[in-house]
Amino acid sequence: xxxxxxxxxxxxxxxxxxxxxxxxxxLCLSTPVMGRDAQQILEDIYERQGLGAGSFVLDLQVDSVxxxxxxxxxxxxxxxxxxxxMVTFTNPERLTNQSFLVIATNTxxxxxxxxxxxxxxxxxxxFGEAGIAEIAGxxxxxxxxxxxxxxxxxxxxxxxxxxxxxxxxxxxxxWVDKDRVVVEKIILFALNGQPxxxxxxxxxxxxxxxxxxxxxxxxxxYEKAQRTVMNYLSIRGKELPEEAFxxxxxxxxxxxxxx
Numbered sequence: 374x375x376x377x378x379x380x381x382x383x384x385x386x387x388x389x390x391x392x393x394x395x396x397x398x399x400l401c402l403s404t405p406v407m408g409r410d411a412q413q414i415l416e417d418i419y420e421r422q423g424l425g426a427g428s429f430v431l432d433l434q435v436d437s438v439x440x441x442x443x444x445x446x447x448x449x450x451x452x453x454x455x456x457x458x459m460v461t462f463t464n465p466e467r468l469t470n471q472s473f474l475v476i477a478t479n480t481x482x483x484x485x486x487x488x489x490x491x492x493x494x495x496x497x498x499x500f501g502e503a504g505i506a507e508i509a510g511x512x513x514x515x516x517x518x519x520x521x522x523x524x525x526x527x528x529x530x531x532x533x534x535x536x537x538x539x540x541x542x543x544x545x546x547x548w549v550d551k552d553r554v555v556v557e558k559i560i561l562f563a564l565n566g567q568p569x570x571x572x573x574x575x576x577x578x579x580x581x582x583x584x585x586x587x588x589x590x591x592x593x594x595y596e597k598a599q600r601t602v603m604n605y606l607s608i609r610g611k612e613l614p615e616e617a618f619x620x621x622x623x624x625x626x627x628x629x630x631x632x
Contacts, residue, residue, distance in 0.1 A: 411519040419514045421584040428613040432606040437501025446500045457618035478539035483623035495541035501601030502590045506541035568593045
């Protein structure tokens with residue numbers, strides 16, 4: 374093989390390398406580079422909330438605003454380490470005989486005087502525009518997969534798809550502030566893609582080491598001035614017996630948790 378042929382092949386090899394480098398460079402310019410991975414964003418938010426390990430009792434004030442009228446309720450949520458949850462009312466008195474048990478995608482309602490609890494939907498309203506799912510807490514990290522992520526100058530926009538068809542809301546779109554990495558808005562959708570509710574998050578703060586926010590809920594199925602605001606009043610760790618989180622034991626729940 375002649376020296377000239379070797380040189381020729383080397384030159385062609387250099388040209389191919391340069392072309393490949395330029396193609397890769399142009400591809401990088403045309404492809405948006407995400408500042409954060411979508412899964413990392415969800416994990417960060419979940420960890421700062423700090424409710425993923427252990428059992429807790431959460432007290433919330435829920436205000437339903439309808440024009441110039443405001444109605445208040447006080448809700449207590451018992452969160453077991455297994456992610457089972459019991460939702461109860463502490464006020465007003467007319468609602469204190471109701472309780473709602475959430476286990477994965479299954480929800481039961483018990484009311485004093487019933488022979489047995491009733492199976493219901495987690496979308497069912499609990500107070501005002503707030504459904505059981507919103508008050509019990511929606512697990513965007515473990516119950517959804519990221520279908521799409523976009524990045525703007527100020528926000529990460531995450532489109533999520535439920536992993537189970539029984540999840541209360543089958544789709545969700547999150548707007549996450551890039552600087553603070555906190556959720557600012559969520560739209561919840563039905564299976565057919567119809568927007569159902571808008572959740573606005575503001576006034577972020579630490580409560581007993583847990584990052585929480587005030588949450589305003591609006592129903593998107595009708596145009597009315599009604600809105601519901603949820604505020605966390607306290608979060609405390611507490612050992613809770615798992616046997617209390619059984620649909621057949623709902624009538625004895627308060628005795629079992631000793632509260």
